[in-house]
Amino acid sequence: MEIIASIFSGRNIALLGAALAAAFAGMGSAKGVGMVGEAASGLLTEDPSKFGKALILQALPGTQGIYGLITAFLIIFKIGILSTPVELTVAQGAYFLMASLPIAIVGYFSAVKQARVAISGVNLIAKRPDEVGKAITSSALVETYAIFALLVSLLLVLFAKV
Amino acid sequence: MSVSRMEKLTVILPHTEVDAVLRRLMRLGTVSLSREQADDLSAAHLEPGAAAKAAALAAQIDAVLPLLTKRSRRKKPLFSTPVPFDPVEFKQSGDEEKAWKTVTETEKVIEGIAALKSKLAEEEALMQSLVPYLDFKFSLDDKGTKTASLLLGSLPVGVKEERIDALANEIGFVVEVLSSDSRGVYVAVVTHRKTEQQTLHALSSLGFLRASLAKTEGLATALFDAAQKRADKIKSDMERLDARLYVLAENLTEVEILSDLAHTALLTEQNKEALLSTKNCAVLTGWCPTRERERVSRVLAGAAAAYDFSPPAEGDDVPVLLQNNPYARNFEWVLGMYSYPRYGKFDPTFIMSIFYFLIFGLMFADAGYGLLLVVGCFGAVRWLHPREGMKRFLLMFGYCGISCIIFGVLFGSYFGNFPLAFMQNVLGRTEAELPNLALFPSLEANVAILFDPIQNPMGFLLVSLAFGVLHLLAGMAVKAYILCREGQPLAALFDIGSYWALFAGIGTVFFHRAIGISLIALGVVAIVATQGRHKKGVAGKIIGGLGGLYSLINYASDLLSYSRILALGLAAGVIAQVVNILATMKGASFLGFLIMIVVFVIGHLLNLVINVLGTFVHTSRLQYIEFFGKFYDDGGTPFKPMTVSDKYATDVSDAPDSEETEAAATPQAI
Structure with a gap:
């Protein structure tokens, strides 16, 4: 029992939150960037000169991973892992775990959905390279919700009482 | 802070003037063409095959440009700026001829290198096939003596020696291993002419393949050395040709100017296709910003052409040019x-x-x-x-x-x-x-x-x-x-x-x-x-x-x-x-x-x-x-004026309207 209690200490539960934020948002971005990259390579076999445009579209679903990373870092700062560790109760640790959930969940799904829009954007610039702005904009619309989730996670972490 | 006012431009001109007027308007860069459709007008001003010819010339130059660019010792800036040039001077100074010579010679050199490459591949294949028989001390086409026959070939890797020995004793032949590699064991077999068929039959049951060599006249080592020499010669020829490319690449700037000229000619032909004509005259319709009217008039006044500016009518798809302050x-x-x-x-x-x-x-x-x-x-x-x-x-x-x-x-x-x-x-x-x-x-x-x-x-x-x-x-x-x-x-x-x-x-x-x-x-x-x-x-x-x-x-x-x-x-x-x-x-x-x-x-x-x-x-x-x-x-259509190709060079000869021209800049997406 004591082992279990020490594993699920307040600080470790908070760290689980940081891990989830970085892991799920990162997984979503990795998947998304990979999907767009495959589509972009198909386009580049036909016309390598569109690399710059395809690269921007490919980079778009990568931001969720960064949002997850930021949330994870803020939790790490807040509980003082890098300086003087703060003692947390289990409830305080659970607070950080909950705070990480918006960006972990929305980050994963929005990255994948955004990648799908970016892939159709790649198809768009294959035929009409001048319309890259529209492709970027419609893909960025999906990201809005990842930004909102990040905002919720960030505010929860920044206002945590420890 | 506004959308430029536009005027519709209609020009009627004889077929002979089409080329000159189009080129001058393209240099001015302030007129966009509209592609009109009319059933009672034809395309009589077009010279059959001219567009295809212009396209072929441009493609010919574009094919050699990347090779020359790669070998040029010229400094490569992050953003390329067009070189100034004067087309008349370019022609008179012989630069144009030099550029064309460079293009044709580069083509020949590229062809030569390709031919040498395939020859080299042949020689290398021959050398590779000779390697296993280098230790064979007789001429490769030696068929043996009156009574003894000599066979060259390979056995698969992993054939048991006992099986070979057993067959050799039974039929009466001698197997000498010359060399072996991952693909097989190379052997010379001596047998009596009477039992040659029997021997071959027995050996092929073990997987024996007779050697098939492209050249067999003489010792393997001699043949190998000869092939090696030929290959070295080919390699040095290739190097010589490649060095020639570096020399040719010194004319890169001229070839680039030539490329722009060829592309401008191609654009002119393509623009011509937007025109319609009667038997003797062609009609050009397009748009130009109102503030550019003066300059366009000056260009057209110099040509034997009738022209007219009119404000856009209801329902016209007028192209949009934005006009904003420098910030x-x-x-x-x-x-x-x-x-x-x-x-x-x-x-x-x-x-x-x-x-x-x-x-x-x-x-x-x-x-x-x-x-x-x-x-x-x-x-x-x-x-x-x-x-x-x-x-x-x-x-x-x-x-x-x-x-x-x-x-x-x-x-x-x-x-x-x-x-x-x-x-x-x-x-x-x-x-x-x-x-x-x-x-x-x-x-x-x-x-x-x-x-x-x-x-x-x-x-x-x-x-x-x-x-x-x-x-x-x-x-x-x-x-x-x-x-x-x-x-x-x-x-x-x-x-x-x-x-x-x-x-x-x-x-x-x-x-x-x-x-x-x-x-x-x-x-x-x-x-x-x-x-x-x-x-x-x-x-x-x-x-x-x-x-x-x-x-x-x-x-x-x-x-x-x-x-x-x-x-x-x-x-x-x-x-x-x-x-x-x-x-x-x-x-x-x-x-x-x-x-x-x-x-x-x-x-x-x-x-x-x-x-x-x-x-x-x-x-x-x-x-x-x-x-x-x-x-x-x-939902406006951006104004895209006809322009000359200036990927590498800008024409700095006298402006078409004999005044300092400032080309209407077109916005460009990233």
Whole structure:
């Protein structure tokens, strides 16, 4: 029992939150960037000169991973892992775990959905390279919700009482 | 700050003049062609096959250009600037002939290298097939003596020696192993002529294959050496040809000019196809900006052509050319990425450029990154002489960098919290020793003049939303202005004024209850009363009015969208903090400084790139969706004038209208 209690200490539960934020948002971005990259390579076999445009579209679903990373870092700062560790109760640790959930969940799904829009954007610039702005904009619309989730996670972490 | 006025241009000219007039208009670069359709007109001015010929010439030059470019010792600048040249002089000085010679010789050299390559492959294959028999001491075509027969060949790897020996004893032949490799064991077999068939049969049951060599006259070593010599000769020939390419590449500039000339000829042929003609005359129709009318007239007056300018008629698809001041025109390409305004409608570039500047800076508020943007972009424009499109792209980010610096100073961000991290971790001082610049000491400020967004995110959220309110109100104001300009001041009052009364009421209700509530009530009544005015019937009008009230939800969601300014601002700040922690972790030692510099440079450059992309995308989005949605009448076709090809070189001979020409710059997407 004591082992279990020490594993699920307040600080470790908070760290689980940081891990989830970085892991799920990162997984979503990795998947998304990979999907767009495959589509972009198909386009580049036909016309390598569109690399710059395809690269921007490919980079778009990568931001969720960064949002997850930021949330994870803020939790790490807040509980003082890098300086003087703060003692947390289990409830305080659970607070950080909950705070990480918006960006972990929305980050994963929005990255994948955004990648799908970016892939159709790649198809768009294959035929009409001048319309890259529209492709970027419609893909960025999906990201809005990842930004909102990040905002919720960030505010929860920044206002945590420890 | 407006859409240029356009004139429709019609030119009637004899077939003989078509080429000269088109070329001069292309050099002027201020006339766009429209492709007209008319059943009773033909294409009699076109020379059959001319377009295909021009295309073939251009393709011929383009095929050798990359090879020469790769071998050229000329310095390759980051942004290529066109070389000035004069086509008449280019021809007379023999440069054109030299360029053509270079092209044809390069083609020959490339062909020669290809032929040598296939020969070399042949020789190498021969050498490879000879290698296993190098130890064979007889001529390869030696068939043996009168009674003894000699066979060369290979057995598969892994054939048991006992099986060979057994067969050899039974039939009576001798097997000598010459060599072996991963593909087989190479052997010479001596047998009596009488038992030759039997021997072959027995050996093939073991998997024996007779050697098949391309050359067999003589010793393997001699043949191998001869092939080696031939291969070396081929290699040295190839090297000689390749060296010749380096010499030819010295004429790269001339070939590039030739390429531009060929492409200009091709463009001329393609433009000709847009013209229609009768038996003797051709008709050119197109558009030109009104302010360019004089110059176009001068060009046409010099030719045997009849021409006429007329204002656009109803239903014409008039191309759109934007006209903005030197600051705002750098933002035209951002507008172009969305869509151009329709002809004669409001051009939002200027007002958008102001908000773009503000929101970009607020979203990426950091003096350090801003300084890098300013130095990088303005420096590139100053010293690398990029072309017009790239120049505007860079200038826009340079201006946005200024905004980043301003907001960075206000919110105390210099490469994130680098001053603080440096102070604490390297100098070992405390936070209190940093200069306190706070304007309002009650807010947590540090080096910030206003406050630190990471310490006080709610404050920054309010600032973000305040900018959102300004942006949205400006969008509505533009709509009101457009409606008034179109002679519908009442519509402006109903559609914009009623909402403003409501917003003003929400704003004042916290300060003065009575005025606030009465303003809200006025707004609500006005909205319900007017928003259904286009609907038929009383029920329709009421539903329309309530719908107008419901659209307040849209305003709320538009406003909340500006919270992304906070999120992206925090994202940039937090990553910068992480970089600073890693950079200053080792403290104040020599190694510590070394690590600090490396981590600082790599980390902050990475953060800069990520955030410039993110900030660009989301600032654009706030313009496209939230701002343009309020008023923008888009869907215009951008004005694309006919031009000459100037990928490598610009024609600097006398301008077609004998005055200093400043080509109408066309916006260019990235």
